[in-house]
Amino acid sequence: MHIAIAGGGVGGLTLARILHRHGINAVVYEREASRAARWQGGMLDLHPESGQRALAEAGLADGFRSEARPEGEEHRILDPAGRTLVHHVPAPGSFSGRPEIDRRALRDLLLDSLPGDTVAWGQRIIAAAPRPGGGWELTFDDGHRTGCDILVGADGARSVVRPLLTDVALSPVSTIVELGIGDVDQRHPDLADLVGPGNLWCVGVNQILSAQRLGDGSLRVGISLRATDRPLDRYRDKPSLLALFDGWDPRLTALIEAADNTPTPRRIETMPTGTRWSGRPGVTLIGDAAHLLPPVGEGANQAMLDAAELAGELATHPTDPDAAIHAYEEAMFTRIRPVAEMSARIQAMMLSPTAAQDLVRFFTPRPKQPAPAA
Known part of the structure; x- marks a missing residue:
């Protein structure tokens, strides 16, 4: 065979x-x-x-x-003003999740x-x-x-x-733009603290700015947008990307400014x-x-x-x-x-006008229901 x-x-x-x-x-x-x-x-x-x-x-x-x-299971969800909406911290050293x-x-x-x-x-x-x-x-x-x-x-x-x-x-569902920041602990300790050891999602209306800590000490930065017919070349420079997040807390948009590489956009299909x-x-x-x-x-x-x-x-x-x-x-x-x-x-x-509220509900543990009476 x-x-x-x-x-x-x-x-x-x-x-x-x-x-x-x-x-x-x-x-x-x-x-x-x-x-x-x-x-x-x-x-x-x-x-x-x-x-x-x-x-x-x-x-x-x-x-x-x-x-x-x-x-790396730790994750934080922030709003565009930088306010923490969700902060999940796993049990130290636990492989149960x-x-x-x-x-x-x-x-x-x-x-x-x-x-x-x-x-x-x-x-x-x-x-x-x-x-x-x-x-x-x-x-x-x-x-x-x-x-x-x-x-x-x-x-x-x-x-x-x-x-x-x-x-x-296949059908398009979103556009993702990827960037990277190397040696973040030494070069950008403020961003290292912002992201923490796991994942950060900064959630706005129909868009997300995210960052993920990698094992080599770098950050993988991602921008998620709803699917449109806009040419991908519009997402290949930092000024165009920063314009998408006009009015957001500068501590968050610093993730884009600090990126070492040219932005890499791609269509996501399903x-x-x-x-x-x-x-x-x-x-x-x-x-x-x-x-x-x-x-x-x-x-x-x-x-x-x-x-x-x-x-x-x-x-x-x-x-x-x-x-x-x-x-x-x-x-x-x-x-x-x-x-x-x-x-x-x-x-x-995740890419809806009410994403922040919906994600808070999604990640908020539901109270345990009382056991039925015997």
Whole structure:
């Protein structure tokens, strides 16, 4: 059984790792030239029921605990005047919640757990065609081809594998602009104090200015806006971004002024809730390729859980991979629908005129109901 995994993100690598533990080999085709070719993004909060569960099945729970930052769960929500609306502080050193881990550290943990020849770097799949006897012929951007029995699309939002199963259209939901501030403790101690060890959300009307402390001592700054037809080039300079936050407390907009890099804007898109396909022999999808969600904390977690569940089915049905794929897909469709619905509600809430009030209610613990009388 020759398994090809398109995409070497956390979903694809988790799948390869768990398959390897079951004695099933797979090749991960990754378009990046090496593990260090691109910045991997900020921190991830891994949920016990999904991301952490997948790492446990991968045999990497101890490695995760050594790299994770429980203090990264701390989050603060401020209004445009700088007033604190919510300040959540986790129990010191506790791994009982959703500890943060640097995306790079998580990817390295997965890569280091795999045989050295598992990932084929610099291999971008541009097409896949069914072979007459079953399986798939893969074509790469350099022109060479290879075959596989099973193809798993773990290749993200713009998946090349997805059109083999569905022609679903993506819909824009927001625009995000990313910036970075290095060595914040030494260079900008006031901003370090403002953000703290975790996440900061400064919430206005239809927009959020956020910052996240990374494991290397830097800050990842983000601006989230409602989806519009405005060209992305309008968001590539600091004066234009500062104009969006005119009248906000200067302590907050200092996050934009202090950024070291040129602002990087991008459109955020999602797939329709309830997307499913009828199935096709020898091919399936995981992660963003299967269910592109808004960026509210579920994407990587669900991708890793997809990987764990697909690997488990393939290990259970080694002589009938199509039955394994069918079982995985039916369970995934059922699981992901409420997650997608919840993610869409949170995304809409965060970029609404009443976001501040709604988020305060969302993060305020509900009082426990008294037990019913005997």
